[in-house]
Amino acid sequence: MSNLLRDRRTAAEWASVGQVIDIAEKISSFEHLAGIVEADLAVLDPDKLPSAWRDGVVAGQLRFGFADGNVRVATVTGHATAAVSAVCQRCLEPFQLTLNVAPQLLLLDEQETPDGYEDFEAWELTEEMLRPQDIIEELLIMALPFSATHDDMADCKAFSTEQESTGKIVRPFAALRSQMQRIEMDPDE
Numbered sequence: 001m002s003n004l005l006r007d008r009r010t011a012a013e014w015a016s017v018g019q020v021i022d023i024a025e026k027i028s029s030f031e032h033l034a035g036i037v038e039a040d041l042a043v044l045d046p047d048k049l050p051s052a053w054r055d056g057v058v059a060g061q062l063r064f065g066f067a068d069g070n071v072r073v074a075t076v077t078g079h080a081t082a083a084v085s086a087v088c089q090r091c092l093e094p095f096q097l098t099l100n101v102a103p104q105l106l107l108l109d110e111q112e113t114p115d116g117y118e119d120f121e122a123w124e125l126t127e128e129m130l131r132p133q134d135i136i137e138e139l140l141i142m143a144l145p146f147s148a149t150h151d152d153m154a155d156c157k158a159f160s161t162e163q164e165s166t167g168k169i170v171r172p173f174a175a176l177r178s179q180m181q182r183i184e185m186d187p188d189e
């Protein structure tokens with residue numbers, strides 16, 4: 001069965017049939033995203049590398065349609081989540097990051113600047129043929145945090161050790177600190 005995510009059609013073709021695409025993929029299907037994740041994880045010692053990071057699930061749905069009754073302005077809406085492995089920039093341990101995107105996009109040619117669609121963001125089409133996977137991948141890449149850190153400070157080694165010892169939370173040199181922790185850390189404290 002062909003995967004609609006990787007089909008190429010014009011925005012008008014996707015929209016005119018009201019195409020709905022269920023997304024059930026792995027991170028490895030998204031070449032650019034996987035490359036970024038791989039580069040991020042490269043700082044880890046090999047024994048800390050999450051073994052199945054490429055199998056992280058990307059799930060969701062895209063729906064094509066038109067924003068106007070005149071079926072001129074094509075749209076894509078929907079949602080997707082991605083389970084991405086990342087390195088916490090505070091404690092330099094790998095952790096699981098969940099990316100959430102909820103596209104609400106007007107699919108526009110370069111010259112178009114329609115008014116009256118405040119609920120939508122403009123998505124400029126750079127090619128005539130549109131591959132739905134490319135939109136999801138670009139949105140997921142944009143959703144990557146500039147500096148990934150454990151959401152829950154209880155999970156973060158930098159936080160738990162620092163709070164107990166000095167109460168300060170200042171992390172300018174995470175890499176250096178991580179090395180020092182290996183020497184100083186006392187598992188009984």
Ligand SMILES: [Zn+2]
Nearest residue numbers: 088091150156
């Ligand atoms: Zn952390």
